[in-house]
Amino acid sequence: LDCTGVYGSREHGEAHIAAGAKKVLFSHPGSNDLDATVVYGVNQDQLRAEHRIVSNASCTTNCIIPVIKLLDDAYGIESGTVTTIHSAMHDQQVIDAYHPDLRRTRAASQSIIPVDTKLAAGITRFFPQFNDRFEAIAVRVPTINVTAIDLSVTVKKPVKANEVNLLLQKAAQGAFHGIVDYTELPLVSVDFNHDPHSAIVDGTQTRVSGAHLIKTLVWCDNEWGFANRMLDTTLAMATVAFR
Incomplete structure (x- = not known):
């Protein structure tokens, strides 16, 4: 498992293989x-025995992709926007100091800081039909852990907020059990520390405007939840290798 958060090229993967790793x-x-x-x-399920160098995407991709899939399968997404509200990360400064990105020169504990994100590209990697139909922005906030994602999508079928919540709640109890969770408790970010799910839908924040615009808030422990998915994917890779 390469958890540096820096490398992701085939060249780097091949270097691990050359050093003795069977898979990366x-x-x-x-x-x-x-x-x-x-x-x-x-x-x-698309993993094959011959797959040696694999990416587990990112914590935010793992959080939002299952929810997008559920909404698209049920209502047909036409377009969408995503705002990630992400806890501070290692590439930010403790005090104001040099960084190539001027906004990241500012102390992480003092400001809400807009940063670049490639989440829209990550979405279209899984859903090519959404090419040029999803946009994403990201802000870093002065908390230690846990991320919230504000998802807005326009859909083809008319829908009500309670129907969206029922769909996501049933998915959390059924096909996406262990991956997606659903809550209507009045929780805040720290309450999701060490939550193993990829995504926790906050049903209290679901809104529908004009029957076709859905907005929902999804939480994730961007460290612990994603670490669980790394282990799940590792097991899946090992399973297909010895099938």
């Missing part, structure tokens, strides 16, 4: 020439 799983979005990119719970 990156905890980071990889280059397009990797054998596979997996969001566990959505496409791990």
Whole structure:
């Protein structure tokens, strides 16, 4: 498991293989020439024995892809926007200091900081039909852990907020059990520390405007939840290797 968060190219994967590893799983979005990119719970069934160098995408991709799939399968998504509200990360400064990105020169504990994100590209990697139909922005906030994702999508079929919540709640209890969770408790970010799910839908924040615009809030422990998916994907890779 390459959990540096830095490497994700086939070249780096091959270096691990040359050093004796049988298979490589990156905890980071990889280059397009990797054998596979997996969001566990959505496409791990596509893994094959010959897949040696694999990416587990990112914590935010693992969080939002299952929810997008559920909404698209049920209502037909036409377009969408995503805002990730992410806890501070290792590439930010403790105090104001140099960084090539001027916004990241500012102290992580003092500001809400807009940053670049490739989440929209990650979405279209799994759903090519959404090319140029999804946009994403990201902000870093001065908390230690847990991320919230604000998802807005326009859909083809008319729907009500309670119907959206029922769909997501049933998925959490059924096909996506262990991957997606659902809550209507009045929780805040710290309450999701060490939650093993990829995504926790906050049903209290679901809104529908004009019958076709859905907005929902999804939480994830971007460390612990994603670490669980790394282990799940590792087991899936081992299972197909010895099948």
